[in-house]
Amino acid sequence: MPDLDAYRATARAWLASHAAEYGVEARRGLSEADDLALGRRWQRLKYDSGYAGISWPKAYGGGGGSELEQAIFAEEEAKFGFGTSYFGISLGQPIPVMLKYADEELRQRFAHPALKGEEIWCQLFSEPAAGSDLAGIRLKAFRDGDDWVLTGQKLWTSWAQYSDYGVIVTRTDPSVAKHKGLTYFWLDMKTPGITVRPVKLANGEEDVNEVFFDEVRIPDSQRLGAVGGGFGVALDTLMIERYSAADEGGFGPALDAFVEIAKSATINGRPAIDDGRTRRDIANAFRQQRALVAIRTKTFMALQLGAEPGPEGAIHKLVSMRLRQKMSAAAMDLMGGAGSGLDPDRFPKEDWAHSWLTVPTLRIAGGADEMLLNTIAERLLGLPQDYRPDKAVPFDQIQPSR
Amino acid sequence: MPYLYSDEQNQIREEVRRALAGTVDAATLRGLLEAEGQYDTSFWQAARDMGWTAMGIAEEDGGLGLSIIETLIVAEESGRVVAGAPFLATGFAAAHALKLGGQAELLQALASGEKAAALAFAERSEPLAQAVILSADNRLTGEKTAILGAARADFAVVLCSSSTGIPQLAVVDLDSEGVTRTTFSTIDNSRCIATLRFDGASATLLPLNDPSQVARACLGRLALHLAGEAVGGTDSCIALASSYANQRQAFGQAIGKFQAVKHAIAEMYVANELARASILDAAVRLDNGDPDAEAYVAAARLNAVHAYESSAAAATQVHGGIGVTWEADMHLHYRRSRSIAAEAGAPWFWEDRIATHLEAA
Numbered sequence: 034m035p036d037l038d039a040y041r042a043t044a045r046a047w048l049a050s051h052a053a054e055y056g057v058e059a060r061r062g063l064s065e066a067d068d069l070a071l072g073r074r075w076q077r078l079k080y081d082s083g084y085a086g087i088s089w090p091k092a093y094g095g096g097g098g099s100e101l102e103q104a105i106f107a108e109e110e111a112k113f114g115f116g117t118s119y120f121g122i123s124l125g126q127p128i129p130v131m132l133k134y135a136d137e138e139l140r141q142r143f144a145h146p147a148l149k150g151e152e153i154w155c156q157l158f159s160e161p162a163a164g165s166d167l168a169g170i171r172l173k174a175f176r177d178g179d180d181w182v183l184t185g186q187k188l189w190t191s192w193a194q195y196s197d198y199g200v201i202v203t204r205t206d207p208s209v210a211k212h213k214g215l216t217y218f219w220l221d222m223k224t225p226g227i228t229v230r231p232v233k234l235a236n237g238e239e240d241v242n243e244v245f246f247d248e249v250r251i252p253d254s255q256r257l258g259a260v261g262g263g264f265g266v267a268l269d270t271l272m273i274e275r276y277s278a279a280d281e282g283g284f285g286p287a288l289d290a291f292v293e294i295a296k297s298a299t300i301n302g303r304p305a306i307d308d309g310r311t312r313r314d315i316a317n318a319f320r321q322q323r324a325l326v327a328i329r330t331k332t333f334m335a336l337q338l339g340a341e342p343g344p345e346g347a348i349h350k351l352v353s354m355r356l357r358q359k360m361s362a363a364a365m366d367l368m369g370g371a372g373s374g375l376d377p378d379r380f381p382k383e384d385w386a387h388s389w390l391t392v393p394t395l396r397i398a399g400g401a402d403e404m405l406l407n408t409i410a411e412r413l414l415g416l417p418q419d420y421r422p423d424k425a426v427p428f429d430q431i432q433p434s435r
Numbered sequence: 436m437p438y439l440y441s442d443e444q445n446q447i448r449e450e451v452r453r454a455l456a457g458t459v460d461a462a463t464l465r466g467l468l469e470a471e472g473q474y475d476t477s478f479w480q481a482a483r484d485m486g487w488t489a490m491g492i493a494e495e496d497g498g499l500g501l502s503i504i505e506t507l508i509v510a511e512e513s514g515r516v517v518a519g520a521p522f523l524a525t526g527f528a529a530a531h532a533l534k535l536g537g538q539a540e541l542l543q544a545l546a547s548g549e550k551a552a553a554l555a556f557a558e559r560s561e562p563l564a565q566a567v568i569l570s571a572d573n574r575l576t577g578e579k580t581a582i583l584g585a586a587r588a589d590f591a592v593v594l595c596s597s598s599t600g601i602p603q604l605a606v607v608d609l610d611s612e613g614v615t616r617t618t619f620s621t622i623d624n625s626r627c628i629a630t631l632r633f634d635g636a637s638a639t640l641l642p643l644n645d646p647s648q649v650a651r652a653c654l655g656r657l658a659l660h661l662a663g664e665a666v667g668g669t670d671s672c673i674a675l676a677s678s679y680a681n682q683r684q685a686f687g688q689a690i691g692k693f694q695a696v697k698h699a700i701a702e703m704y705v706a707n708e709l710a711r712a713s714i715l716d717a718a719v720r721l722d723n724g725d726p727d728a729e730a731y732v733a734a735a736r737l738n739a740v741h742a743y744e745s746s747a748a749a750a751t752q753v754h755g756g757i758g759v760t761w762e763a764d765m766h767l768h769y770r771r772s773r774s775i776a777a778e779a780g781a782p783w784f785w786e787d788r789i790a791t792h793l794e795a796a
Contacts, residue, residue, distance in 0.1 A: 288793070289793075289796070292796075296794070306794060309786075311790075312783075312789075312790035313782070313783070315786075316733070316737060316782075316785070316790055317737075317786075319789045320709075320733075320738050321738070323713065323716065323734050324709035324710070324712050324713040324716070325709070325712075326716075327713055327715065330438050330716075331438040331439065331715070334438050338439070344708075348705050348709075351705060403694065403698070406694075406698040406701040407698075409701040409704055410691075410700055410704075413704065414677045414700060415677060415681065416677060416680060416681065416691040416692075416697045416700060416701075417681065417688075417689050417692045418692070419692055419693075419697075420692055
């Protein structure tokens with residue numbers, strides 16, 4: 034059995050040696066274009082050093098390692114604030130799906146440039162009327178000879194504005210039940226008829242987009258999976274990353290930072306650290322965060338022995354993000370009015386106000402809290418599915434969502 | 436792999452579960468709720484016969500020499516059935532002080548189950564108090580409030596002070612002269628809670644290097660054992676609520692289809708998974724002699740109490756009217772969850788342990 038602690042130590046040392054050049058301090062104050070350029074160089078360095086696509090086969094430029102090693106590396110990497118987010122989706126879902134469903138020539142063509150950070154892929158799933166309810170997507174694709182013609186709109190597409198390629202789920206048959214009429218493709222984002230418009234989020238960032246398709250023509254050879262089999266491929270996509278990087282602080286500031294603020298702040302003229310409410314906040318964070326770490330330790334051991342991942346990821350996301358929201362607000366309270374200060378050059382991992390402002394996005398993206406609870410209740414505890422009036426109805430007879 | 440149960444440990448769990456299934460029944464437990472200072476004698480007999488009383492005690496003291504991990508498996512399984520006697524928890528905690536204090540005879544009596552112990556530490560709202568005085572000729576004077584198991588335990592380990600104010604631990608026979616036990620009816624009578632009054636009762640001073648530290652460790656063990664019981668109890672709440680939500684129809688469908696119900700049950704599960712991992716983490720750290728273990732014990736205690744109390748309340752709510760009847764099992768959990776929460780110190784006590792730990796770090 035590989036020694037994961039040793040792996041972690043080696044990875045951390047390597048990451049630390051490059052932190053000054055590519056990490057949080059190097060990124061501070063950069064324009065997004067410059068930050069992306071720096072991120073691409075960082076990705077290239079990882080590729081050259083065997084740290085890109087750690088769990089991917091070596092034949093596709095990966096490291097041939099385990100998923101656990103990949104998750105451990107990503108956890109350590111996150112601590113230094115490298116500019117990795119541009120490549121997260123690209124390497125997390127679209128390329129692994131290509132590796133599973135595309136032919137060998139395409140795999141070789143696309144895996145390496147993506148791993149090197151030269152090309153970025155996006156995942157065109159959600160739409161204005163279909164988020165958690167993925168099977169409700171409406172973007173139409175109709176067959177025309179050897180081609181498919183796509184018309185409609187996608188929404189919340191991360192990094193589409195920088196993407197060279199994308200994978201997409203479309204509705205090819207509206208006359209059957211919603212899960213059955215979907216088909217999955219890959220496409221070049223420069224194909225005529227595609228328009229990408231960034232959506233400015235509540236936190237001021239523009240990492241997601243709306244993407245419009247106006248009679249976009251792509252060949253049938255770009256189909257992944259069977260006609261009508263798109264929902265299955267989409268679920269496969271979402272299952273690919275079986276165990277992702279996690280941070281008990283929800284990638285917000287660490288508890289230690291909260292304790293430091295509490296040590297210097299006062300409440301009604303007395304040290305905040307001596308106040309029972311502060312101490313309760315600290316204890317609540319500690320008990321939950323250490324439990325998440327323990328769950329993770331336990332899960333890593335089980336995965337090493339060949340177990341399948343369970344609900345740990347859902348628990349981690351639910352608990353860490355809610356806690357991050359509460360802790361961020363509590364820390365801002367301890368800083369008084371200055372706690373609301375929003376320095377544009379600081380990152381959520383090191384700044385409570387940024388952390389607070391960004392966390393609502395994270396409680397929705399990648400599985401809203403409510404969907405995670407549904408999954409736990411239905412898959413694990415055997416509770417029945419919600420009432421779903423549109424389930425067995427042909428899609429074209431369902432009332433559109435308003 | 437310290438965080439994963441071994442085959443032997445899984446086997447112990449199966450055996451405990453099987454033995455309890457044939458021993459503990461809800462009708463007996465309901466009866467005990469109305470009997471002040473009584474406990475489930477058939478459960479206790481099973482605990483003795485099966486060697487659960489001996490598990491955590493060293494072989495040279497007549498025990499089985501198993502680790503805290505195994506002891507906590509028994510705690511969890513007894514909590515699952517809301518077992519009607521608290522003496523495994525109190526014995527496990529007391530044994531730590533008896534071992535360090537060289538009390539081989541008492542350890543043997545604990546291991547065989549011939550005697551049951553109580554941990555007389557609390558005074559009013561303070562779980563670790565030492566206003567009881569131990570005189571130079573080893574006589575105790577003062578009062579310990581609402582002590583778990585004290586109504587029926589044979590002896591108690593008492594946290595007290597010398598006449599010059601130095602903290603000490605002493606052992607006192609609860610049937611001896613100068614000891615008055617006052618039992619009173621509680622929300623969960625089989626916990627055998629009693630207030631102990633000492634009027635010059637003769638005691639044995641435990642020779643310890645750092646009695647305060649040993650007292651904290653004993654309380655930590657009590658808290659961790661109770662946390663194990665809480666996790667088992669929470670599992671039962673989840674199972675009962677899930678089963679009822681699948682069966683019970685309202686508005687034309689199973690109530691489990693409503694997210695208000697379904698999510699409440701999922702939240703119980705999330706809280707209990709945190710508690711379960713947290714307890715194992717604390718146990719592994721105690722076993723390894725980790726100097727920070729105390730903060731992790733506190734975390735386990737807080738997680739488990741939170742999981743059990745919130746789940747017992749929510750599971751009762753899921754059951755609607757039937758959940759608040761005497762015949763339904765929900766109130767056994769509702770009562771036990773609150774009793775456990777009060778038995779080894781309120782949240783602020785444990786929260787403070789954590790904050791103090793992090794402040795110093």
